[in-house]
Amino acid sequence: MTDQDPTIYGDSLTQPFWRAAERHVLMIQHCSNCGHYQFYPRPFCLQCESDHVEWIESKGQGVVYSSTTVHLSVSTEVEPPYQVVLVELDEGVRLLANIVEGDCDIADRVEVIWRQREGIPPLPVFRRAADKNLPESIRGARS
Amino acid sequence: MNKQSMLDLDKNPIFITGAVETALGEVKDQTELSMLALAARQALHDSGMTLKDVDGIFVNYMGEQGSVQVGEYLGIQPRYADSSDLGGAAFEAFVHHAMLAVSAGRCEVALIGYASRQRSLRSRTRSSATNNMSLTAQFETPYGLPMPLGHFALMASRHMHQYGTTSEQLASIAVAARKWACLNPKAWHRDPLSIEDVLSSRMISSPLRRLDCCLITDGGGVVIVTNQQRARDALKKPIRVIGAGESHTHWHISQMSDLTVTAGTVSGREAFSMAGIKPSDVDFVEPYDASTLTVLLAIEDLGFCEKGEGGDFVMDDRLAPGGALPMMTSGGGLSYNHPGALGVLLLIAAVSQLRGEAGERQIDHPKLGVVHGIGGMLSTAATVVLTND
Numbered sequence A: 001m002t003d004q005d006p007t008i009y010g011d012s013l014t015q016p017f018w019r020a021a022e023r024h025v026l027m028i029q030h031c032s033n034c035g036h037y038q039f040y041p042r043p044f045c046l047q048c049e050s051d052h053v054e055w056i057e058s059k060g061q062g063v064v065y066s067s068t069t070v071h072l073s074v075s076t077e078v079e080p081p082y083q084v085v086l087v088e089l090d091e092g093v094r095l096l097a098n099i100v101e102g103d104c105d106i107a108d109r110v111e112v113i114w115r116q117r118e119g120i121p122p123l124p125v126f127r128r129a130a131d132k133n134l135p136e137s138i139r140g141a142r143s
Numbered sequence B: 001m002n003k004q005s006m007l008d009l010d011k012n013p014i015f016i017t018g019a020v021e022t023a024l025g026e027v028k029d030q031t032e033l034s035m036l037a038l039a040a041r042q043a044l045h046d047s048g049m050t051l052k053d054v055d056g057i058f059v060n061y062m063g064e065q066g067s068v069q070v071g072e073y074l075g076i077q078p079r080y081a082d083s084s085d086l087g088g089a090a091f092e093a094f095v096h097h098a099m100l101a102v103s104a105g106r107c108e109v110a111l112i113g114y115a116s117r118q119r120s121l122r123s124r125t126r127s128s129a130t131n132n133m134s135l136t137a138q139f140e141t142p143y144g145l146p147m148p149l150g151h152f153a154l155m156a157s158r159h160m161h162q163y164g165t166t167s168e169q170l171a172s173i174a175v176a177a178r179k180w181a182c183l184n185p186k187a188w189h190r191d192p193l194s195i196e197d198v199l200s201s202r203m204i205s206s207p208l209r210r211l212d213c214c215l216i217t218d219g220g221g222v223v224i225v226t227n228q229q230r231a232r233d234a235l236k237k238p239i240r241v242i243g244a245g246e247s248h249t250h251w252h253i254s255q256m257s258d259l260t261v262t263a264g265t266v267s268g269r270e271a272f273s274m275a276g277i278k279p280s281d282v283d284f285v286e287p288y289d290a291s292t293l294t295v296l297l298a299i300e301d302l303g304f305c306e307k308g309e310g311g312d313f314v315m316d317d318r319l320a321p322g323g324a325l326p327m328m329t330s331g332g333g334l335s336y337n338h339p340g341a342l343g344v345l346l347l348i349a350a351v352s353q354l355r356g357e358a359g360e361r362q363i364d365h366p367k368l369g370v371v372h373g374i375g376g377m378l379s380t381a382a383t384v385v386l387t388n389d
């Protein structure tokens, strides 16, 4: 762990995540001792309590675990209506996110893209996965 | 002797001797502290006591440092103080804590209280924005999920996906609450409500519509918890606290492991096992209806039906007046009042049923009531079992 750098967005544990976000790379923590993935970051593995957690690059692929379309103005960043989802990444962790470039349903395959933001790092959001990114078993089955 | 603790509630029972609402609805002529003070005086009067008898204070959300400002305002220097922060479930948790503190002799007369004027002051916020580098600010706020309704909506969507629960089933919970409210002169909404009305109300955060969501009103209440000896002075029937439990699961919605299962599974199990009861023993329930979804999950998590069967369970007016398992008997947060933390008013509603003081809303000779508070973004739960037996 490194000291918090006041010039970089994030806290001392999340700064590696946001530095990777600048390069449009989605990072999550992985335990090299037991194989557990976790997000958001902790100083050790919550599964086996090992110190051997490292940042790895997520494939940025997952499925929509749950979804809501918000019709109420609560955010300065997005105009309603907009879709908020929990994405379960293929590595097993969940992230809250928006769906962009159309709507998605629960269980749809999605992939990460990045929303540019003024003065702070880009934000991971998701869109329906391109067919080439679908697992073999699912590809072509979608209408 | 109770198996799971040094509590012996049979030999040394714990009672609620006072349970009084503050002014409700829109309160223009009082402050939060004066509202609470007036309710405290009445609740203590019903207990055959005065402020000078109070030696334990269980208060939060009344300004900085929890119980401290209320203690000063009421002129009470407690020997036991608790401002545990479990959101709307805090008041059921306070009954749990007060029961333990009184049982252990650390205080004798516990005052639990709350008052808010969040309607009049328009102080409620829907955004989760906090300090700008909290985990919430980094990973939740930018996505614009309304707090807490968007969180409930994600749970409702998942429940629908997994179990086929429908919007009509959720709406029937709001309809049941309204049927109770129609019988309650203190309820905010007293016009009849149909499932169609709920389904045609404005979409807020799908699948939840305006009428799936609770009110914002002013209000609060005070509850007095004490031991058997002190309860002998009570002017109204003391209501026995026979079980209590609490738990929490998550703060960020990404960390809630199953969106269809709440902390109520643990708080309910703890409370029911302490009380030595099973769901079929229960005559009525006061679940925290922050939305129709929170009632659905409470019913399942407390074991009144299997997980996933809540949608069927709530149909056919089962929760409504005259139903097989009355719930939200004041009209609840959906139709009666919702001053931010409904938990204290749920306790008062249950006590009034068990004393037979519920007027037109009175259930026929109830013996056993369950109060189930929730808090945060359905993050916390605390359950209390009450009896007049």
Ligand SMILES: [Zn+2]
Binding pocket: A031, A032, A033, A034, A035, A036, A045, A046, A047, A048, A049, A050
């Ligand atoms: Zn590990």
